[in-house]
Amino acid sequence: NAGVTQTPKFRVLKTGQSMTLLCAQDMNHEYMYWYRQDPGMGLRLIHYSVGEGTTAKGEVPDGYNVSRLKKQNFLLGLESAAPSQTSVYFCASSYGEKGEQYFGPGTRLTVT
Amino acid sequence: AQTVTQSQPEMSVQEAETVTLSCTYDTSESDYYLFWYKQPPSRQMILVIRQEAYKQQNATENRFSVNFQKAAKSFSLKISDSQLGDAAMYFCAYRSYIIQGAQKLVFGQGTRLTINP
Numbered sequence: 001n002a003g004v005t006q007t008p009k010f011r012v013l014k015t016g017q018s019m020t021l022l023c024a025q026d027m028n029h030e031y032m033y034w035y036r037q038d039p040g041m042g043l044r045l046i047h048y049s050v051g052e053g054t055t056a057k058g059e060v061p062d063g064y065n066v067s068r069l070k071k072q073n074f075l076l077g078l079e080s081a082a083p084s085q086t087s088v089y090f091c092a093s094s095y096g097e098k099g100e101q102y103f104g105p106g107t108r109l110t111v112t
Numbered sequence: 113a114q115t116v117t118q119s120q121p122e123m124s125v126q127e128a129e130t131v132t133l134s135c136t137y138d139t140s141e142s143d144y145y146l147f148w149y150k151q152p153p154s155r156q157m158i159l160v161i162r163q164e165a166y167k168q169q170n171a172t173e174n175r176f177s178v179n180f181q182k183a184a185k186s187f188s189l190k191i192s193d194s195q196l197g198d199a200a201m202y203f204c205a206y207r208s209y210i211i212q213g214a215q216k217l218v219f220g221q222g223t224r225l226t227i228n229p
Contacts, residue, residue, distance in 0.1 A: 031213070031214050031215065033215075035217075040121075040221060040222070041219075041221055042116070042205070042218075042222055043203075044219070045217070048214050048216075049214075050211070050212040050213065059216075088155060094215055096213065097209065100159060100162070103156065103157035105154070106155040106156070106157075108155075
């Protein structure tokens with residue numbers, strides 16, 4: 001049981017490049033989330049999903065797109081990376097309304 | 113909107129001593145959950161303890177306990193018999209619901225805890 005995994009762990013992009021971060025969970029969780037963590041701050045919600053084929057905007061969605069084609073995967077895309085998107089990105093998943101959120105190990109993204 | 117405030121950017125404690133990390137929050141909801149997460153240098157977010165707002169009894173998990181003051185909207189974390197492995201960033205978080213059961217965690221700014229040997 002791997003829990004929540006994220007690919008890649010580190011990435012450096014140049015301004016304007018695109019990339020996709022992959023989150024996978026093997027716990028059959030309905031709910032999945034993408035957060036970003038900036039220095040000196042807690043995590044902030046970017047997008048979330050309540051089930052396969054559904055996505056919704058969180059607190060800071062601008063500049064990101066997401067897709068959940070399969071229940072176990074939640075993809076976060078950056079179409080045109082900007083230096084302001086330099087951050088650590090965390091994926092999480094949860095079961096039911098009362099379930100805990102389980103976090104992945106994070107992806108450190110640097111945009112130069 | 114809910115907000116979470118941690119007023120102590122950094123704290124330090126001697127090994128084996130007790131330390132208390134502070135957290136206050138603002139909400140108009142009556143039913144919610146509060147959490148403390150630990151983030152060591154590995155970046156992994158680790159759940160330390162949680163408190164359900166409708167429970168008056170303070171939660172405890174081994175050396176970790178909370179002082180939950182609902183009326184004052186205060187949720188502090190006490191770490192007893194501090195160990196070197198407790199050194200980390202600690203985040204207080206409030207959980208609310210968005211739609212269809214999806215959760216939103218609102219985090220404080222974090223407190224960096226140093227353990228002095």
